[in-house]
Amino acid sequence: MIVWAEGTVTEVGERWPGAAEVIVETDDGRSFRSLAYLDLVPEPDRGDRALINIAAVERRLGTGGYALVIAVLDQDGRLTGQPEPPHGHLVKARYTPTQAMIRGVDEQGTEFHDQLAGADDLDGLPVITADLHSALPAIIAGIRAETADHDQLPKIAYLMTDDAALPLAFSKTVAQLRQAGWLDVTITSGQAYGGELEAVNVHTGLLAAKIAADADLVIVTQGPGNLGTGTRWGFSGTSVGEVINAASVLGGRPIGALRISTADPRPRHRSISHHSLTAYGRVALRPADLAVPDLSDVSALSGIRDLYVLPRFAPRVDEAVEPLGELHRLHRIELDGLDRALLDCPVRLSSMGRNLDADPAYFLANAAAGRLAARLSELSVAGVGIAKPATDKSATGRLG
Template structure:
């Protein structure tokens, strides 16, 4: 059940394209997506979803605006007829690339196009920054899936990467929304990224907010396995980004995360080049023992590359680097695991 309250807007704290952060007269805060609920201003009365805050869940203490009063109707008819958030009270119409490009999608060749699949949204920025630091001319596009946040505008990384032209564009696929282009599924999203942006490298991952349960298969990042297979099946050269850490308090995420070991030791069908960073001997030994235990070395080809120091470029563009609450210097292995892949891929351009 959705918990709802009527609240009044006291102030607009922050405003960016398709996202307003608001303060209510009750003293709590919320997010508003103008293209879903209409743009709000001081004094507006709004209907608010308070469920996650009431349950003390992970939205950072923010409510979500459902609608404002009086209700508004679309003033001009827009193109498209594909609904996202289908059969929910917030279903809305989009004009996806499948409608825009039609049969062009069927004839596009993806041979030689590099796709990097990533489990966590926090992997996007380090991958892109390492690629651009080593080769500023490489064209990178981002296809966002619907396994995390459904709104691309909720991602600060996406906002900043677009602002500084580090990515050519964003395609939101499935029920995710708010990208430069919309797609019905991630595969069409990859095709669209090639046609619309002439992308050399396409990063595919969910938005912020992975869901995990501690069970073997109960995590939304399981999509990395089948998306890697699907992208390879349509002709792309696929590199699955690793999830590596030695500081996570959860034993199952030490070294290579059990998510990664499940995806590429057990679930996927394809054979991929997996890139590991150069590490201290003890850490390397531990990771190699995981790889052997889960038959990853039998299924895939292993490569080793140096990580890339991206602290300077992240500061230059004011793009924070953090994953699971740990910053760049605290969890260097995590970021080296991603930037070593950036180094490996950039060598092809």
């Protein structure tokens, strides 16, 4: 299950909140680009000894090409120091050697415990969910495109589930979005850790976004590292449907982004991915608002290479999404202006190795969900709120 290696830190590379890249030269002469999580180990320095997990790298799987630093020692094999001491009493990544002790947003003795103790209502808070972590910047781009002319941009919270990467620090995307001011607060739920707010599960994470973070919108995805086996049910994105259920049960406004691709070589992911069809069609038990990008007309878009293929896929997308209208409200979203919003994104857009030029449908579909969320929230019409959506099956929708 684990392949260990040990060696010497020969180079210290890029650093971002919670993580540092290093090069570790092993005793048998191999070199590994490695990642140290600074909540778990002291920051490595050149000349330190490091114990690393190289299993996924050797199998050419996951972890972004990184070996993972487990321990940092001096040349005599002694600890070089300690990370920051724990501030709370909740444990995540439980019963693993690197279990992390954190302060939960609602644990006893904390600022928000009393407010969250009996909390049970999101009061219509828009909750946008998507299959992949790479959807996050595109969704925010759509929100900003729709609210750019407002005096104040919405406060956006990001809730990362524990269905993929557990440390939030693995995501350079989140670090860069925070630095650019595109993201206001981070929350990690379940076994995931490293958010500014730590939650026990998605339900308490959503309530924390409302009560502790005072967010206007919440985006929920798994972290980097989607897991899939090529089977109907074997993928970590089934959690999208569970987020819909949680948001609805708590009186939020669940909004779904469709995973759409015109470039994925795998038939199960071309047009609307089977991940979206399964999560929204089988896992979700409550109605949501689904953003269906209007791929039929891209005449107003520019600056993106492969736009010309989108109109050919539009009928396939409409046909695939139609059955989801038996439960969900389908909204056709025009794409005008979303091209510029995506091009202005402060982070590199990439999903499954494809950038905006190579797979514009994917990023435009997620930006469309952001646009829909902004329209459905009271942010789009100053002073005019939205009614809580119906929670029975009569709340259905058809594409016009």
